[in-house]
Amino acid sequence: MTEQHFDIAIIGAGPGGYSTALRAAELGKSVALIERDATVGGTCLNRGCIPSKALLTAAHQVESARMAKRTGINIEIQSIDFGRLRDFRTSTVETMTRGLAGLLAHRGVTVFHGEAALRDGHTVQVAPAGGAAQVTRSVKAGVEEPVDDTLAIHADDIVLATGSRPMPLPGNPFSGALIDSTQALEQNTFPSNAVIIGAGAVALEFASLWNAAGSDVTLLIRKDRVLSSWERRASMTLTRELKRRGVNIVPRTKVTHVDIGVNLGATVHYTQNGSSEERTAYGEVVLAAIGRLPNTDADWFTSNGIVLDERGYVETDEYGRTNVPSIWALGDITAGHALAHRAFEQGIVIAESIAGLDPKPVLEETVPQVVFSFPEAACVGLTFDEAKLRDDIVDPKETAYPMLSNSRMLMSGEGGSMTIVSGAYTSDPETELVLGVHIVSPIASDLIAEAEQLVGNHVPLADAARLIHPHPTFSEALGEGLLKADGRPLHTR
Numbered sequence: 001m002t003e004q005h006f007d008i009a010i011i012g013a014g015p016g017g018y019s020t021a022l023r024a025a026e027l028g029k030s031v032a033l034i035e036r037d038a039t040v041g042g043t044c045l046n047r048g049c050i051p052s053k054a055l056l057t058a059a060h061q062v063e064s065a066r067m068a069k070r071t072g073i074n075i076e077i078q079s080i081d082f083g084r085l086r087d088f089r090t091s092t093v094e095t096m097t098r099g100l101a102g103l104l105a106h107r108g109v110t111v112f113h114g115e116a117a118l119r120d121g122h123t124v125q126v127a128p129a130g131g132a133a134q135v136t137r138s139v140k141a142g143v144e145e146p147v148d149d150t151l152a153i154h155a156d157d158i159v160l161a162t163g164s165r166p167m168p169l170p171g172n173p174f175s176g177a178l179i180d181s182t183q184a185l186e187q188n189t190f191p192s193n194a195v196i197i198g199a200g201a202v203a204l205e206f207a208s209l210w211n212a213a214g215s216d217v218t219l220l221i222r223k224d225r226v227l228s229s230w231e232r233r234a235s236m237t238l239t240r241e242l243k244r245r246g247v248n249i250v251p252r253t254k255v256t257h258v259d260i261g262v263n264l265g266a267t268v269h270y271t272q273n274g275s276s277e278e279r280t281a282y283g284e285v286v287l288a289a290i291g292r293l294p295n296t297d298a299d300w301f302t303s304n305g306i307v308l309d310e311r312g313y314v315e316t317d318e319y320g321r322t323n324v325p326s327i328w329a330l331g332d333i334t335a336g337h338a339l340a341h342r343a344f345e346q347g348i349v350i351a352e353s354i355a356g357l358d359p360k361p362v363l364e365e366t367v368p369q370v371v372f373s374f375p376e377a378a379c380v381g382l383t384f385d386e387a388k389l390r391d392d393i394v395d396p397k398e399t400a401y402p403m404l405s406n407s408r409m410l411m412s413g414e415g416g417s418m419t420i421v422s423g424a425y426t427s428d429p430e431t432e433l434v435l436g437v438h439i440v441s442p443i444a445s446d447l448i449a450e451a452e453q454l455v456g457n458h459v460p461l462a463d464a465a466r467l468i469h470p471h472p473t474f475s476e477a478l479g480e481g482l483l484k485a486d487g488r489p490l491h492t493r
Helices: 015-026 042-047 049-071 082-107 181-185 201-212 234-246 299-303 340-354 384-389 407-412 444-456 461-465 475-485
Strands: 001-011 029-037 108-111 114-121 122-128 135-140 143-148 151-160 164-166 195-196 216-220 248-250 251-258 266-272 279-283 283-286 291-295 327-329 369-371 376-381 393-401 417-425 431-439
Touching: 001 015, 001 266, 001 340, 015 029, 015 042, 015 082, 015 340, 029 122, 042 082, 042 181, 049 082, 049 181, 049 201, 082 108, 082 135, 114 151, 114 251, 114 299, 135 369, 151 340, 181 201, 181 283, 195 201, 201 216, 201 234, 201 369, 216 279, 234 248, 234 376, 234 431, 266 283, 266 407, 283 393, 327 340, 369 444, 376 444, 384 393, 384 417, 384 431, 393 475, 407 475, 417 475, 431 444, 431 461, 431 475, 444 475, 461 475
Parallel strands: 001 029, 001 151, 029 108, 151 327, 195 216, 195 283, 216 248
Antiparallel strands: 108 135, 114 122, 122 151, 135 143, 164 291, 251 266, 266 279, 369 376, 376 431, 393 417, 417 431
């Protein structure tokens, strides 16, 4: 058995793992990055964020063509070339993963492809994965070499970044036409009709994608609106906009079971509004998008004494340290927002902590959430209800900005909403700050970046409201909303 030593060994090459590797290598550490898949990038690059946004980018072209009619531009969509669309999706993924591999090589990170298991607090054993005969190693991008049929990597610190997987319906494993998000992305055509179970980001993005492409989409949700944990105005606005586009949203449902057809399709059995009366919905495909499970069920988590909470997440301190000295964890296996950009920052914090620096920990309140639906939804910081429950916040308030008073929003033909939450901390009750921003609009995913800076940097509301926004832009809506929150609206009442 081959043995090698590194300063840091990282299990998992998704956003959390590779960001740790890149920063640690930048700080002069020798790094081993271990990935069981054939390519680096994890769920995000290979079967999540990137391929889904590639498809949504294409769907936006369809949306733009349809919306053009209201401006006097007549465009006819003849068909979708699914072969070229597939090539667009796969080439985007390949470009991103090759680029990442090249960057890792440039930083001097050694990438191993194999199945990792933690043997003790300083040793990772790597076996061949995916039917391969040997563990492979890549020091230069794209140049892999066999190492051995078993490899032991010794490291001063070990970082766990094993990610997550789609959660199946209780009693209904993924099979046939009952698919998860990975399988949905692998479809070479769009379904003529589909049932989606769920009300979160994945459910809404596929609902928007398939609906834009002409599919008949039924969305079964547990509450009365989508994104029910979000600020109420934003979630109600998005629910209304999806319905306006033709998505059939069935509220207050409880799925009992799914019958999978022998040849094609599946039938979802559900009840509604607490009634015992059973209803059904048929789909050529049924997408279950009810959440994700942390990949912490390998025996070596418990055999090494790593503490998990009741939901299977690794317990860590705010810097990513587990209860076992020298073992760290981040990303989807830790409680909090399961988002790639959160994992990026966690990786930087861990790498800098290991290197002896003094980084600031990740604050969940400053992690922006984005749903790439039609229209988009994005938020950062606190809702008004959350602010009211905080003992360290005084005089919270919420300000609703009427989005249709923004010229670009009016031109777009979209509906939307914006809510700004403000208030002061008890430590400085005289200074009102921006505590949260919640947006539904075109390019909300870009607009939220400015809001994140305001919330994360504790910018006083009066200072934020004095920042000048270019006219006429969508971003101007945030500027006008801040003015209104500061008690001096300009183009609104």
